[in-house]
Amino acid sequence: MNISVYSKKICMLGTFGAGKTSLVRRFVHGIFEEKYLSTIGVHLSHKALSDSVTGIQFNLIIWDLAHIEKFTAATRNYFRGAAAAIIVLDLTRESSFAEKQIRIKEFIESNPGAALVFAGNKTDLLDSHEQVESELHAFAARWQAPAVLTSAKTGENVESLFELVVAAMPEAKKR
Amino acid sequence: MNTKNILSTVIRETSVAYALFDHRLQLTSSDFTSLPWFLPEGCPAEASDIWTLFPELVGSEPLVDSLLAKRKKRFVLEKINKLGPDDRLYYADLQFMAYSFQQPASRGVLVLIFDRTSQVAAEQQLQQQYYELQLLRSRLASQPGFLSNAILGASPAVQEVRAFIERIANHNTTVLLQGETGTGKSLVARVIHNISPRSAKPFVEINCAAIPDTLMESELFGYKKGAFTNAQSDKKGLIEEANGGTLFLDEIGEMPLSLQAKLLTFLEQKAFRSLGSTDEKRVDVRLIAATNRDLGRAVAHNDFRQDLFYRINVVSCTLPPLREMGDDVLLLAEHFIELLHFEVNEKVTGLSPSARAKLLSWHWPGNVRELRNVIERAMIFARRDKIEASDLLLSLPPAPAGGDDFILPATGFSLEEHERKLLEQALKHCRGVQSAAAARLGLSLDTFRYRIKKYDLNPRDYS
Numbered sequence: 001m002n003i004s005v006y007s008k009k010i011c012m013l014g015t016f017g018a019g020k021t022s023l024v025r026r027f028v029h030g031i032f033e034e035k036y037l038s039t040i041g042v043h044l045s046h047k048a049l050s051d052s053v054t055g056i057q058f059n060l061i062i063w064d065l066a067h068i069e070k071f072t073a074a075t076r077n078y079f080r081g082a083a084a085a086i087i088v089l090d091l092t093r094e095s096s097f098a099e100k101q102i103r104i105k106e107f108i109e110s111n112p113g114a115a116l117v118f119a120g121n122k123t124d125l126l127d128s129h130e131q132v133e134s135e136l137h138a139f140a141a142r143w144q145a146p147a148v149l150t151s152a153k154t155g156e157n158v159e160s161l162f163e164l165v166v167a168a169m170p171e172a173k174k175r
Numbered sequence: 176m177n178t179k180n181i182l183s184t185v186i187r188e189t190s191v192a193y194a195l196f197d198h199r200l201q202l203t204s205s206d207f208t209s210l211p212w213f214l215p216e217g218c219p220a221e222a223s224d225i226w227t228l229f230p231e232l233v234g235s236e237p238l239v240d241s242l243l244a245k246r247k248k249r250f251v252l253e254k255i256n257k258l259g260p261d262d263r264l265y266y267a268d269l270q271f272m273a274y275s276f277q278q279p280a281s282r283g284v285l286v287l288i289f290d291r292t293s294q295v296a297a298e299q300q301l302q303q304q305y306y307e308l309q310l311l312r313s314r315l316a317s318q319p320g321f322l323s324n325a326i327l328g329a330s331p332a333v334q335e336v337r338a339f340i341e342r343i344a345n346h347n348t349t350v351l352l353q354g355e356t357g358t359g360k361s362l363v364a365r366v367i368h369n370i371s372p373r374s375a376k377p378f379v380e381i382n383c384a385a386i387p388d389t390l391m392e393s394e395l396f397g398y399k400k401g402a403f404t405n406a407q408s409d410k411k412g413l414i415e416e417a418n419g420g421t422l423f424l425d426e427i428g429e430m431p432l433s434l435q436a437k438l439l440t441f442l443e444q445k446a447f448r449s450l451g452s453t454d455e456k457r458v459d460v461r462l463i464a465a466t467n468r469d470l471g472r473a474v475a476h477n478d479f480r481q482d483l484f485y486r487i488n489v490v491s492c493t494l495p496p497l498r499e500m501g502d503d504v505l506l507l508a509e510h511f512i513e514l515l516h517f518e519v520n521e522k523v524t525g526l527s528p529s530a531r532a533k534l535l536s537w538h539w540p541g542n543v544r545e546l547r548n549v550i551e552r553a554m555i556f557a558r559r560d561k562i563e564a565s566d567l568l569l570s571l572p573p574a575p576a577g578g579d580d581f582i583l584p585a586t587g588f589s590l591e592e593h594e595r596k597l598l599e600q601a602l603k604h605c606r607g608v609q610s611a612a613a614a615r616l617g618l619s620l621d622t623f624r625y626r627i628k629k630y631d632l633n634p635r636d637y638s
Binding site for chain 1 (some may be wrong): 181295298303370
């Protein structure tokens with residue numbers, strides 16, 4: 001029996017220090033480092049994941065992008081051909097919710113129809129989740145996208161985040 | 176040395192790698208000897224297709240087709256970073272190019288890989304420091320206590336100001352801050368900037384009253400070399416310096432009318448021309464304007480453009496005068512004592528009850544700025560560890576010409592007591608001569624007599 005594996009490009013978007021790299025490292029390698037190291041350009045990682053409902057296999061090629069100060073032709077090339085974006089928001093910093101800095105609009109313009117999933121990251125630093133959770137869902141609702149609270153440090157919902165991405169793929173939805 | 180050897184030498188010496196793929200996108204030749212870290216782990220360069228060697232192209236299949244069909248000549252991906260076997264990060268620029276094979280005649284894709292590690296490493300270090308600082312700033316700004324630490328006070332008036340800042344900080348709306356002199360308009364503008372998404376960008380403050388009219392246009396909009404006699408080189412204006420951030424125009428009511436028109440055009444179009452230039456510059460700034468004047472009245476007197484007034488008065492906030500802040504006066508006074516503790520007088524640690532009462536009874540025409548000055552002076556002259564009422568020098572500013580605005584203190588005012596004192600002083604100055612004393616107070620003789628009788632004052636006691 002021939003099993004199809006779909007390779008999909010996923011972009012990690014968000015302001016500096018939101019935890020994009022930490023989420024990818026937790027998901028791909030199962031590790032977390034406290035030290036903040038800012039990303040320059042883009043770092044690619046791979047991980048295979050199956051859709052829990054349909055069992056369809058996906059080879060996720062995760063583009064961990066640096067915070068985008070200026071949107072240029074070079075930046076647009078990073079977005080080209082992405083099937084989805086994970087938008088990472090730092091729950092400890094309101095400024096990480098600034099739409100312009102996240103470049104969601106530019107991403108959608110480059111990839112109409114691509115899936116969006118929002119991650120409200122750093123829950124481990126919060127005493128209470130209730131208020132930020134409603135703010136996160138309200139923010140994601142503007143793009144009619146799902147959202148999940150995550151912690152790269154504890155691993156909370158990190159797997160679920162990528163499962164949400166996979167479930168949003170057209171191939172998973174078809175069956 | 177044949178051509179192939181020369182090419183290999185060049186590739187090795189210049190830290191470049193290459194991979195050549197045929198029309199089926201299978202690897203036909205490659206040289207990764209100078210950039211071995213680039214190859215995916217466990218992936219032999221031989222017998223690989225383009226998708227295995229360059230997963231960066233997954234999702235860009237139409238683009239690769241365009242290269243093969245020569246509809247597109249090249250495609251560049253910058254700063255791709257890879258973790259080397261030594262756990263170091265390496266950086267490369269990838270250039271994908273259309274390529275024509277001569278034998279057999281077909282098309283392919285040539286990929287050039289340029290090592291950018293040393294340049295990017297320096298960039299990374301700079302960025303790391305900058306982002307760490309910004310991270311710290313934005314975390315502080317998001318802390319629940321940040322606003323209450325930045326804007327002190329517990330009175331309803333101050334709470335309204337805090338609520339206003341929270342509501343508007345994340346928007347790009349133009350803000351007009353109004354309030355008497357010394358109420359902290361500049362501080363509020365800075366706080367709005369610091370907790371806004373623009374906090375990492377510049378905050379440029381301009382006091383329109385402090386710049387001579389003749390210089391203001393060049394200061395704001397900049398100039399080209401040769402625009403006027405002393406313009407020996409191009410100079411950026413303050414508006415351009417604020418690009419991406421916040422422009423704070425303090426005392427906007429003092430801006431000359433001629434410049435108000437140019438500012439309005441800039442606000443409408445987000446673009447301007449420097450002096451002497453025909454090129455239009457586009458900038459993205461958020462404007463916060465402040466004034467202690469009644470701009471509505473200034474518009475009525477033709478001192479301020481009505482269209483500019485409507486353009487800047489999108490969202491406005493009137494900062495409360497100190498006399499309306501009740502006990503916050505004491506909170507602020509203690510804050511200034513703490514602030515000036517090491518700088519001015521380490522001995523002083525607080526306020527005596529008499530000093531507190533005196534501070535509460537004053538009407539603070541100079542607002543917070545006056546309070547700070549009063550506390551600083553008191554700390555210099557204080558002999559004990561607590562500031563006493565006698566250390567506090569409270570004085571009215573000289574009355575402006577024609578100035579007749581009396582300000583009612585927050586704690587109230589005994590009209591009768593002051594009326595009695597004024598009548599006594601007038602009698603004293605005029606040595607009991609009733610007609611002169613009446614004239615001094617702008618009263619008729621009959622009215623004056625009626626009032627001194629009311630307070631049981633005898634003019635003879637002052638003769």
